[in-house]
Amino acid sequence: MKKLIRLAVLVIIGAVIFNFSSQTYEQQSLVPLLERLLPGEPLAGLLAPIEVSYWGTPISIETKGYYYFLEFFIRKFAHLFLFGCLAAALFHVLVLARPRRIWPVVCLSFAGTAxxxxxxxxxxxxxxxRTPMLKDVGLDMIGASFALVISVLLYKIRKRKEKTRLS
Structure with a gap:
C-alpha cells in the first residue's frame, strides 16, 4: 500500500505541473486575485527598491507594476516548490527498492526531475x-536539490531510528 501511495503522489505532482504548463499566461495569471487580496498595494514602498534581473530584463515594481512584480516572485517560487516536491516524491518511490547506497537514488531522482x-x-x-526558459529549469533544479537534501536527511534519520529500535 505504501508503494502505491508514493507512486500516486508522484503521478499527481507530475500531473499538476503538466496542467499548469498547459495553461496560457492569461489563464493562470494571479494579478486579478492579487488586486482583490491586496488593495492599495500594501508594502509597495518597502518593495520599491527591489530589482532583479531575469534573462537580462529588470524586474521591479517600477518596470512591471506592483501586482505583476508580486506575481513574478510567486511564479518563481512555484517552480522551486513544485519541482522540489517532484524530486522528493521520485526519491521516495525509488528508495523503496531498498538500495544499500542512497546516492544512486539521489542521482536518479535529480536526473529524472531534470x-x-x-x-x-x-x-x-x-x-x-508561454515562454520556455532554461533559467526556469535552473530554478526547478535548485528546488529539487533542496528537497533531495531534506529527503536524504529524513531518510537517514528514519533509518537510524529503525536500527536503534531493532538493536
Missing part, C-alpha cells in the same frame, strides 16, 4: 502564450 523540467519547458514551447 528531464521532467526540460520536458516541461518544451511543453510550454508548444503551449500558446
Amino acid at each position: 528531464l521532467y523540467a526540460l520536458l516541461d519547458e518544451y511543453h510550454q514551447l508548444l503551449t500558446g502564450g
Whole structure:
C-alpha cells in the first residue's frame, strides 16, 4: 500500500505541473486575485527598491507594476516548490527498492526531475502564450536539490531510528 501511495503522489505532482504548463499566461495569471487580496498595494514602498534581473530584463515594481512584480516572485517560487516536491516524491518511490547506497537514488531522482523540467519547458514551447526558459529549469533544479537534501536527511534519520529500535 505504501508503494502505491508514493507512486500516486508522484503521478499527481507530475500531473499538476503538466496542467499548469498547459495553461496560457492569461489563464493562470494571479494579478486579478492579487488586486482583490491586496488593495492599495500594501508594502509597495518597502518593495520599491527591489530589482532583479531575469534573462537580462529588470524586474521591479517600477518596470512591471506592483501586482505583476508580486506575481513574478510567486511564479518563481512555484517552480522551486513544485519541482522540489517532484524530486522528493521520485526519491521516495525509488528508495523503496531498498538500495544499500542512497546516492544512486539521489542521482536518479535529480536526473529524472531534470528531464521532467526540460520536458516541461518544451511543453510550454508548444503551449500558446508561454515562454520556455532554461533559467526556469535552473530554478526547478535548485528546488529539487533542496528537497533531495531534506529527503536524504529524513531518510537517514528514519533509518537510524529503525536500527536503534531493532538493536
